[in-house]
Amino acid sequence: MEEHELRTILKRFAESEWELISAPATAYLSGEDCNDWLIAAVEQANEECGDCGCEYDELYRRFLALKHAL
Numbered sequence: 001m002e003e004h005e006l007r008t009i010l011k012r013f014a015e016s017e018w019e020l021i022s023a024p025a026t027a028y029l030s031g032e033d034c035n036d037w038l039i040a041a042v043e044q045a046n047e048e049c050g051d052c053g054c055e056y057d058e059l060y061r062r063f064l065a066l067k068h069a070l
Contacts, residue, residue, distance in 0.1 A: 006066045009059050013042075016056065021045050039067060 013025035024038040046060035 002066050002069065006063065006070070009063045009066070012056070012059060013063075018045070039064070
């Protein structure tokens with residue numbers, strides 16, 4: 001179940017217009033070994049934009065919680 005939620009969040013990131021998160025999310029979903037890049041990108045996005053009120057704010061935190069749990 002958590003893996004499905006993680007992939008759903010990654011699809012949202014991949015569809016975003018923000019290359020910071022879309023590029024590593026797309027690469028990860030394509031099967032590339034880019035886990036460190038992806039986590040670093042989401043951490044940076046959360047730091048830069050995590051409290052702006054956009055739809056992604058909660059997704060950054062949820063992704064990081066799920067990723068650390070797996």
